Amino acid sequence: MKGKKLKSGEIENALNQFLKDEQHLVLGFKKGEGxxxxxIFKGSLDHYSLVNPLFGANAALYLRRLFSKGLKVMLMLRPCEIRAYVELHKLTQVEREDxxxxxxxxxxTVSSKEKKDDVPAEADKLTGYFQDKDSMRWACSVCRERRGVVGDAGVRIDKSGNYWMVPYTEKGEDLVSGxxxxxxxxxAEMLIPESAKxxxxxxxxxxxxxxxxKCIMCMNCRDxxxxxxxxxxxxxxxxxxxxxxxxxxxxxxxxSTQMPRGKDLFHLIRMYHVSQTCVGCGAxxxxxxxxxxxxxxFKGVSERLQGVFSYMSGRSFDEPIPYVTFLEDELKDAMD
Ligand code: SF4
Ligand code: SF4
Ligand code: SF4
Known part of the structure; x- marks a missing residue:
């Protein structure tokens, strides 16, 4: 696989260049006081951070029903966020063109609820910080895909700490070529290895x-x-x-009925609805x-079900979601 080894500051330069067009936006991370x-950056970057060690939400949430024509949005996000975007695109909830x-x-990542002041925001310090697996969210400690190998292009870091930009689609090719x-x-060997099963x-x-x-049926999990x-x-x-x-x-x-009523049904129906598209992000x-x-x-049920169909949510734009695809001989050889 071919890509470009990036000089220091090259990503920021490329993003600032992209933002010069007033119809262009970048959805990424910003270092703030807290x-x-x-x-969402418009015009230019400001306190940009390539990585985000805190997890509060999955940014694909903000892309639902994005159909605007003429604008261009560059996503600079974590693999679970790009995977969720890929699934939303396949579910016709986001226009990929833009x-x-x-x-x-x-x-x-560390949970934003347990935010500790000592979490570094720099890639070179994070490997050391997360040597202790207990300091990261459980979702991350069992993450199925931590590598930047999904979407149109990926930012990868090799074992010597060099940054690479690697294209995966034609759109990614155009970006990296520039x-x-x-x-x-x-x-072949990168700092973030292939995830374990x-x-x-x-x-x-x-x-x-x-x-x-303890569920109070606030439905925050759904939202x-x-x-x-x-x-x-x-x-x-x-x-x-x-x-x-x-x-x-x-x-x-x-x-007589226990209150809040219907929580089993709520969780089981939600589990069924997202089981083929869940990316295990833990949002x-x-x-x-x-x-x-x-x-x-949600991760447990969905990964098991996706495995039956040899499917992985968000891995590819071209892999159809099994529940929206009819195949006459489906599951003939599937083992569970
Ligand atoms: S779930 Fe995976 S991709 Fe998402 S923040 Fe955790 S380690 Fe990163
Ligand atoms: S499981 Fe969902 S509905 Fe129940 S309390 Fe938690 S966020 Fe609210
Ligand atoms: S159900 Fe899956 S995709 Fe949805 S927030 Fe939970 S882990 Fe993420």
Whole structure:
């Protein structure tokens, strides 16, 4: 695979060059007083950070229903964010034409809820910081793809600390061609290695009920999940989650009921809806005020199901999502 070894400051130069066009925007990270966070840059970069060691949200959330023609948006994001964007594109929720998606090698992240002042924002210091796996979010410690190998291009870091920009699509080729330097063979070994496979997820209903006991049905997990995108969620109406008279009618028909009502159904339906597109980012868990280990369930169930179809969410623009594809002989040889 060929790419360009980048000189110091080359990424910022290229992004500032891109931003000179007033119809162009960059969605990436900015260093602020309280740490690093998402930022849409217009005009020029300001306190830009290539990496973001804090996880609050998955930025693909902000791209849903982006169909604007004529604008160009460059995404400079983590692999789980680019993977979620790829899935949203396949679900016709984002127009790809206007977006250049660059994934950046990810060292892992710390939860924004547990933000510690000593988390470095520099790539060269993060490897050392995350030697202790307990300091990163659980979602990151079992991440399926931390490498910048998804989207139109990737920023990769080799073992000697050199930065590379590698194109994966025609759009990525155009972007990298415009940068300084010559195309050369990218080293096979990189700082962020290929991710290890996780164990098959299986759980009993007793543990599920225990874990979800504290759920207050605030639905933050749904609202912050980048791939849970329906405008008319079935849980917004009275059908699944009755309120007022509809609720009391139900109680008179079915008897005593634990409140909040319908939480098993809510989580199981959501799990079913996102199981083929979940990228295991843990944004749902990050948003949960009750500390419920949602990633364990959503990542666990979805990776197991995606495995049955030899599918991986967000890996490729061309790989169709199994549940929107009909194949006559599907699952003939599938093993579970
Ligand atoms: S889930 Fe993976 S890609 Fe996303 S922040 Fe964690 S390590 Fe990075
Ligand atoms: S279900 Fe949770 S882990 Fe999966 S994509 Fe949504 S927010 Fe990320
Ligand atoms: S965010 Fe937590 S408390 Fe709220 S609905 Fe989801 S699991 Fe329940």
């Amino acid at each position: 740490g690093v966070g998402h930022q 977006i250049i998606a660059v994934s950046i090698d990810c060292f892992g 940068m300084e330097g010559e195309f050369e063979e990218v080293p 996780t164990d098959k997820f299986q759980i009993d209903m007793e543990t599920f009920n225990k874990d979800f006991e 912050m999940c980048p791939v849970c995108y329906c405008i008319d969620c079935v849980f917004n109406g009275d059908e699944y989650l009755p309120k007022g008279d509809a609720l009391l009618n139900k109680v008179f028909r079915t008897g 749902c868990e990050e948003a949960c005020p009750q500390g419920i280990p949602l990633t364990k369930y």
